Structures are given as C-alpha cells and as structure tokens.
Amino acid sequence: MANDIKVNIQCIAAIVNYFRWRKVTVIYQDNNDFITDSVITLLSDSLRVVGSEIDHHLSFPSQSSVSEHNGAIEQELRKLRSNSNRVFILVQSSIRKSFRRFKTKFRKHYGTRYAEEEEYSNPSIYALRAYDAAWTIAEAMDKSPANATSKELFKQMLSSNFEGLSGRIRFRNTTLLKHLPTFQVINVVGENTTFGNMTMKELGPIYRPGGLQTVPKGWTSFEFDEDKPLKIGVPARGAFNLFVKVSYDQGINGSYVTGFSVEVFEAVVKRLPYRLPYVLVPFYGSYDDMVEQVYIKDLDAAVGDTEIMAYRYQYAEFSQPYLESGLIMVVTAKPDKSKERWVFLETFTRRMWLITIAMHTFIGFVIWLIEHAENPNLTRFGAVLWFSVTVLFFEHRGPLRSNLSRFVLAPWLFAILIISAGFTASLTSMLTISHLQPSVSDIDTLLRTNASVGCNRNSFIVGYLINVLGFKPKNIRKIDSINDYPDAFRNGDIQAAFFVVPHAKVFLAKYCKGFTMTGPTFKLGGFGFAILKVMENGEMPRLEEYLLISNNSCSQSTGVSDGLSSSLGPRPVAGLFFVSGGISAFAFLAATGNPIRQTNSQANILMAEINI
Template identity: 45%
Template structure:
C-alpha cells in the first residue's frame, strides 16, 4: 500500500472516530465524563474486534439525556507491552476512569484491589470466555467483578455430550499456559466431572506454553505435539487456548500428519467463534475439526445494523485482514459499553464507581449477544451452542445443544426437545453427517496402538483341571502350540467388542495357578485367562473379572423314572379348578339328556317332540 493511501485511510479513520469539536464543546462542559479504561491486546484478533465494537457502542449508546457521557481510555497489553494488571493500575492512577473493561481474570482483579485500596469498588467487566463462577474461583472477590460470558460449566457439558455421543471413553485435554488463562486447572475439574457423566475420562492433559513466552514457537509446539503423537489416545480437546496459538497448533498438526484418519479434534468456544473470521489457509489446516460455538441472534435488525457498521470500520482500521465479520467477542464488548451507558442514564450529578457497579449488577436488557443479566458475576442466561464441523473454506452446523434440551437440528424450546442420555452414556439426540480428519466417513475409534508399545502378554494355564475351559496342545504337523477352550473364546469375544485394536499373544504357563497370579502381579505377564478360581488371598495381588461360570461343589446323580407319576401325568394338563368345572359341566349335560329320554318314554305327548329332537319315529 502506498504512503499516500495509508495517510488517506488514517485520516478517514480519525474523521470517523473523533467527535466534532464544533458540535460537542457545549456537551463536554455540561456533562461529566464517565471514563472507561480498556485493557486489551490490540495486536490480537479479539482485541481488534473489541476495540472496533466499543467504538461503535460509544457512538450509538451514549446517554443523550444524562449529565454524564462516556469516554474511552486505552492501554495496550500486547506481548511486547505491559501486563493487564500493570495496565489497569496505570489507567486508574493516571486517568480518570470509573470502570475497567478488558481481558482480566478474577485473580488479576483481586490483585489490583490489593495493590490499591481505592479501587475496591471499581467495577471490572471481563470479556474472557468462558467464565468461571466467582464463588468457585475467588471466594473473597468483590461483587464488582462482572464476566460477559456464560459459566464454564455449560461449555464443558457441551463438550462432554459430544464425546458421549460418539462413545469415546478416553480423551486428551490440551490447554495453554498464559496470563490470560491463569485461573488454574479448574476447567480440568469441570471437564472431568462432565465427562464422567457420559462414561468417559481424561487420560492425559497437556499444557502448551504461550506464544509470548517462546523464542521459537514452531519448534516448541512441534515438540509438544510429538509427545501426544506417541500416546495411544487420539481424541484431543483443545480448551483454554488463544486463537493465535490455535492457528499455529493446527498448522503444525497438519504438517505432522495428525489431521489424518483416526484423529479427532474438538475445539472450544474461544477458537470456534473466530472460524467465521479467518482466511482460507487456516481453515485448510483444520479440516474435520468439531467445534462448539456460542449461538447468538443473527437475524435481528440490531445485529444487521451493527454488522454493517462493524465491517465498514474494521475494514478501514485493519485493511490487511481478509475477513471482517464480527464474532461474539465483539458483540459482548458492545454490550459491555451498553450496560455502562444504561447505568449512566440513571444518575444525575456526580457518577461514582460504586453506583455504576450496583447498577450493572441489576442489568436486565436484550443485547446483541443475548440477554444481559448477571448472577454470581456471570451471565445468567442459559446458552445455546452450535455444534459445527470444519469443511472446505468454512464450516457447517451439525446441531444445536442447550442444557435441559439436548441436541436439535433446529432448536425449538418445547418439552419434546428434552433429550437425555441412555444407559451407556450416549446422547439420545441426533447429529448431522460429519467430515472427519482425513476425509473418512466412519466415526474414529479414538484410540490406536502407539508406536513402540509391545503387545499384551496373556498367561494361559497349560495344566488346567478342565480341558473344556482351557486346552493347550502342541500340533506337530504345524509346529505350533494350539490354545482353545471356553475361557479363550470368552476373552476373544470381549476383545472383539472393544472400540479399538488390542494386540496380544498367549503365553503357555506350566506352573501352579498361584504362581500364574503372582506373575501377573509382578508384571511378568499383563493378564491371565483360564479357569482360575477367585480366592480371597489371590484378590490381594490381582483384579478379577466378573465370574461367568458359577463355582462350588456340584453332585450329579441319575434320575430314575417314576412309572406311577407317568400314569397320571395327563392330569397336569389342567388345574384342579378346571378339572372340577369339566366334571360339573359333564354331569349337568348327562342329567339333561336323562330327563329328556325319561320323559320321552313315559309321556306319549312328548313322543313327537322327542322324535324331532332325536330323529326317531
């Protein structure tokens, strides 16, 4: 771009953003400015979107009938700049701000309050998603901390139901270590609890270093992926990850062949929400990825007007960006300024931070991202998530999911949509056809035999008491040992029903059963199969499966036939009551016949009737 064109665009942006002095001098004198301190990383996509959205909100939501007007104060927290805590403190001390908006965690807000007691009642509006309830993360956090996001529990539940829908029993959680996501491992606990409901669990979790802390990010990401590639699990859930790091993560995964058949990638909202705002090269590296994305009303008139303004201003400020569509992060930044604007309208005269915090706490309005209402410091509205699948240059929606309603192709809130889980932990709802990594059509098993792992050694007793259960014989013509029997068939049937391949080989064991158990306990054998009796002292060394044959002493005797019982066996055809009823009916019919016959003999007048009845003359 030429210098002349750059100057022209910069001048145009100034004209768009800067208020007219000719029309605002009177307002500036009469109105008190409510300072809004913005603590954001303006080098990131999310920071750019939030900056543009807040500028638009400032122009269209500022109270015109109030004695106060809104004013934005900036502070960059990019990797080469100051930390969010330092930036917030500098804004508070050097600028007149009554509220802080930005990517601040609950711990960082608490640290600011400890450093400066004057900021105790200062409201903080955090734009980090997903949100963690204050009652869980920071018990003593001030009530003036608000999170413009839904509780993290809903996000973890949505990921869990996707895992349960495809019956993956083990997953690997991937997260990023950075100041932005410095809330500890609370999300791991929430995810683990949610997965337990669908009979799944976290087998591994990997912490990737943040990009800002790395001198060679490409090599570091590649080394972390190699560790995961050497493990058996192939279901990766990427949570608490910045979008910039996620772009590099999938670029390296693509190069290393980890986006091929057999792999499963699930991404959380903080990545999925940007898929509509990235270029085609990023989408190329993420083919087959499943994501959960917070749904918001896109067909409202307010959103359509905002989208037009956003794309126009974003394109002017950042012409190098290929896509200018707003994400939910932009919408929530807009709604945050709207909440402050609505709070400022209610005051006359001096506006304090305490009053703003109290008013924001009671917010209840319909914003661009949904209903803005707080409970325990987070948005109280129950969210709806889009389950999406990256295909081609974009993504397609597979289903919608919401707590209490489950999966739906088209989300309609009525009782019939309350879909739950079956006994196996799978969701009863449906999901559209998926495009999996590598282009396969069948659901990946989510597990493979990792490189370098030896097959399982299964011990089999060669001197079993009952050959029907285990039979070990040597076939000379084939020069190999043959192992068969009912126990072997049961074991092979169980292995065949596993959702993954399990390499193993049988080892003939000629010693006692107790020694066989001890070999399993000492790891000389991985398991044992056969007619091994479950004893209390053996249970101290190994775990037994459920018995499939009842044990104990059984006496088998020959049954002599009873001729007397066989003679009267026909009596068992009916019950006693039925036999009594048959006898009564028989006697009744015989009595009627006898009376008619007797009357026919004694009464001549009955002769004609008798002849008609009996067919005689």
C-alpha cells in the first residue's frame, strides 16, 4: 500500500539543486530506525546526483515523548547555529499533518480504549495508510458476494478507486498506482503555497527570514555569527565622495552608504560561497586611523578608496587591488604663446618638410637639365622653373619644349596637389584647437619656487609629500572636497594638486577645461580593502566605466593638445614620392645620356670629313 518515497526525495533534491545549495543538514524524527535509515540513504544518493551532499544530520525523538516545557528540541536547534550549514531538510516528521477531522476522531476512540496511553494518541502517516488499507478491504468485501474466494476478494481490492487519507487509492498490476505528490511550501514569513506540477518560477516569491526575497547562500563561515555581523568601516570624510558617500536619511533616522567602492565590495560579497553578515559603519577619522581601528579590533574590516601602502601592512592585510593607482600631479593649463607665430611649420613633421623640399629641388633640376639639353640657351629657365612649374605647365605655348619634361612634371604636380590638401587640413585643425601647456612642468619647479600644493585632507598623500617628495608642511593645503580644488587654483592658494590616479581621472572628467596631468607618476599599490583576500571578477570594468562616464561633464572635442598629434608625416604620401622620384630619376639618366650621344655623333662626322 505504501507510495514510492523516491518521488518525494527526488523533488527535494531538485529544489536543492535549483537554489545551488551544495551542503544540507537533515533533521528527522527517530521513530523507526529501518525506515529512517533507508530515507536518509535515498536522500543522500539523490543529492549526490545533483552535486550536493548531507553535511550533518540530527535525530530528534518523537514529539509525544518529549515534554514541551523542557525545551529539548529548541536546545538542539540552537546547537546547529555553530554549524556552517544553513539549509535544513526536515524528513520523517509528524509535526504538521492535514487530517484534523480524522485526528480528532482517532484521539477520541484511542483515548476511550487506551486512556493510560494518551501521549501516543496522535496518528502518524503509518496510521493513515493502515486506515486506508482497512477501508480498501472493507469496500472489497462489501462489493463481493458472501462466498467469494480470497482470489476474488483480492481482485475486487485491486479495482478500488477512492480518495483515502494518505492519498489516491488505485492499483495497476497489483501495485499501488504512483501519483505525483502534493508538496506544501511553508514560508518562514508569508502565506503557505501548495503546488503540484509546477516549476519553481511559477511559485512566485519565497520570503526568507526578515522578508528578504534573495536566495540565501546556504553556507556561512564559522567565524561569522548572524547575531553579530561584521563591522565594516567606511571613510566618511573623503574628498572624493564618488567612491564612498555617507548620507543621512531622516526616514530611517540613520545613515546609508553609497559609492563606487561600496558597489565593488557588494559585488565581491555576492560572489562569496557563503553568507557574510555585515554592517557599514561610517568612520570620521583619517584613512590611516581607520586602518589602525582594524588592527585594534574596533572594526572588523574597512572598505573604501584606501591606498595600499607598505607601512599599512603592519596593521592589516589587504585584498588584491581593485583599481591600479599611482600618485600624479594636476596643474592648470595655459595657452602656448610660443607656438602661435610659427604654428604653420607644425603642419608637417620635420622629415616631411625635408623630403618635400628635396623632391621639389631635384625635380626642378631634372626639368632644367632636360630643357637645357634641348636648348643650351635656356640656362636662365632653370633658376625660375621649380618656382613656376605649375603655371607654365598649363600654358599651350609654355617654355617646356620637351615631352620628357612634361612626363616628369605631371606626377609631381599631382603629388603637390595632395600635399597641399593635407597642409590645409592640418593647419585648419591647429588653428581651431587650443594649444595648451602645463603651467608647471615638474615637481622640482614647485620645490624651487616654494609653491603651495593641495591634496586630500585625510589622505596618506600629506605624509608622502613631506617625507618622500620633500615639500614643506606649511606649503601643503589640505582640501576637503573635489569641488574645492578649482577655487583653490583660481584664488592662487595652490599651484598644483596631487591625486592618486583614480581620483585624478574623476577630477579631470568633471573639470576638464583648464586642467591637465603632468610630471611623473609615482607607483603605488592601488586601491584595496583591509578585508579577506577575495578576487572580484566580471563587474570591475563595467563599474569603472560607469563611474567615469556618469561624472563626465566634458565634451569629446574638449582637451589639451600640443599640436604634434595633427602633424602630417611622409608615410601617407610615400607612394606619390616614390612614383614621382622614380620617373625623375629615369628622366635624369635619359637627359644626361643625350649630350654624350650627340658628342659622339659629331666626332664621327668630323673624322669622316677628315678621311675624305
């Protein structure tokens, strides 16, 4: 009469696999060793198929044998909190059954007959199956004749078809017909949901403790207690609140934390294979003080735009850097007056100018040589030919008398046309783009002129400027916010500002006009968390791109240019130079060969006359 428990077990394994829980804890009521052992074995095998396993199992005595007042079950459940697993499967239990009317009648009759054993008066699933079996026999006997044989009675029993207390009673091939069981999903928070042939997506939201709808990890580390979440410190007074921003919400009468570094941290936590309970605690001291708080255990960890420095390793360990960094100088940019007068010379590179002049001179010389060979009296033509070839070529009665000269001049005129177009385009670009240069070229200039510089008030940069770069403390202006730097430059309070590279990128994305990076970049460790060594993957490029784009107030055409990037070199017109030069070389060889042939011809004629 029993249903095949495999269907139930396989459904449980499918749910575990759907939520990707790899380890579970099994709780069962120990009232039948044989049945319990077989169910646990079957469940273990089914979980192994989907890549999960039973990490721990706990046996409880039947509820009727345990007084509700001694709290034994609650005490055992509390012990499970020390276990790292957070997924519990309850099997072989009579705690919840949906047979209230039958239960009431059963308890009444049982109490009447066995008054001294009232504690055993609650029916189990086995009682339901025994009741259905007895009812099947009773129906078969009622439908069979009084003199029916046992085989006839058995045949009548196999034709049974009714809804029993343990399920539908139908047989096929002398076996109770299998049917899909109805499971009841009981939310810890929320209403009950009953389903049969349904997928997990059709169930709708499943409410977790605290009303959360996110799927629990199913695993937590031994060190972390749900009742005592980690205290994660975040810098509350950073100059760049795009990385960490602490705001106050009157609705919740408390603060909430946002920013790029917080998003990175949350992305890391989501990829941990266990649940990490934590709270973000605003810290109003310096970054060094925050790291020290981790060392003295007032904070369990720290998250933010915290630079990885060697001296900080004596207080805390750092994760892998999530942003590469370095120390860079930002100064104002001023127009480059020295380049305006001779800016046209920068339209071509120096190599391009030299090749063009050399080609022009060589081709002019070749044409002069050809024309002189044809008419020795035209020597003056060579002095002006290369200057006026373009005009002379298109005259029908021009001075070019040789077809070879025209053959040389044609490709060069085409090359000059292309070069002139490139010159015009390059010069136009240079005249429309501002030529800017840094107001301060290097750190030595700042030190030599005793200039004032600015940096983030709570940053390590203050000590770095003094101890490493040699700035005087009185020349360092400590600035509180990214928005205060432009005013400090404008008022002359600072001549340069020092940022870590990620901060410099954000500053220039917001204030691109009139500022530029200059000087060397001092290599540093990068941004990291004083927390467990976890690697973030996948979302960092997207988050960094979003950080810069969302705070970019500059158009793509705005920028600092030194003019050299638009200088035209010889490579784009190298083919024209090669063709024109090759033709000119051929014509040169032809022109230099004609006088020799003419001289030999005249000599032969003279010798013939002498002989005659």
